[in-house]
Amino acid sequence: MDSVSDTPAHPFARASRLDAIEVSEILEIGARAARMNAQGANVITLGAGEPDFDTPDHVKAAAKAAIDRSETGYTALHGTPELKRAVGDKFARDNGLEYAPEEIAVGAGAKQLLHNALVSTLEPGDEVIVPTPYWTSYTDIVRIAGGTPVFVSCPMETGFRLTADALRGALTERTRWIILNSPSNPSGAAYGSGDYRPILDVLLESPRVGILADDIYEHIVYDGFEFVTPAQVEPRLRERTLTVNGVSKAYAMTGWRIGYAGGPAELIRSMAVVQSQSTSCPSSISQAAALAALDGPQDVLRERRAVFRERRDLVVGRLDAMPGIECPEPRGAFYAFASCGGLRGAHTPQAERIDSDGDFCRYLLEHAEVAVVPGRAFGLSPFFRISYAASREALTRALDRIEAAVNALH
């Protein structure tokens, strides 16, 4: 038995692998805005990572029909045969990728699949390369899985995209995975095949490294940008790539919790071990809904993309015109990631000094009643992220408030 001093002080002391994980700053800001509103404020929250549209009617109808047919029991662990067939068809149709049923996993959201993949493969101390800025869950899942995130800065000057040189500098003997997210949350950066090529060339030379491609924003791209995914651009990497996607963002189905992935059968089997001891299968009703979304009419994607594009133009145009703020144009997703570096050293009317993106976002929340997320939550300062998954009217009001707040700085 361990000596007494090795045993935790309290039966529910947190496991040390959770040490570096904090409650997400995004959630904290949301909670703070809600508290302010409960006390009579009128905060506009532009922090959400979900479309403000509704799930399409034919998808809802399919879920209701599944209930009426009593499809309410457990399903196969990685999804019903019908849904796996639809996922396979989707990968073939949109991405030119052929996956057999044993190469497909369906889980409770893309997040669960990322979790399953990392938990089932990482040994303590294994490294995972995370291009930065990153979606905060990546680093936390890596840590929960016992791995070590390795941050590679992707500055505004490179379009927030990873370069081959930066990747080379981050690879070590212990690198097990790299996470590529295009279009990106939070930056909206996206990789065309020419952008991917030099990175995938480096990865071809690194046979021990797996590629986690998070394509969840695939359908939200603008200006004729042609979406591609790593396994499609470099078929020789297919056997080392897990291509992750889901219905949350494309079909406004965040609450249904369905994500899917295609990858080598051996990895899919390892992921099944983790899923079998957490949620078993994804919800049977949600699977029926996802089947309808993937098999049904796809016009909704085009219509919603057009709405997002108009909002992007509004938000980026107005932010970029404000003094001290620089907002590059995102290629995809529904976030603007703007620099507030030009405001460093400015003072608020309350004589508080703005020294960081955190200071700026606090000022916007407290004095302009607009909640946005500082770049540091995504690993890169001095930036802030605005989600434009909100009505044009709400966005316009928020931008008016931000503009007035910026103009009040001196």
Ligand SMILES: Cc1ncc(COP(=O)(O)O)c(C=O)c1O
């Ligand atoms: C980059 C990225 N990947 C994955 C997800 C999670 O998607 P899901 O709802 O399928 O778990 C999100 C949600 O915010 C995201 O931003």
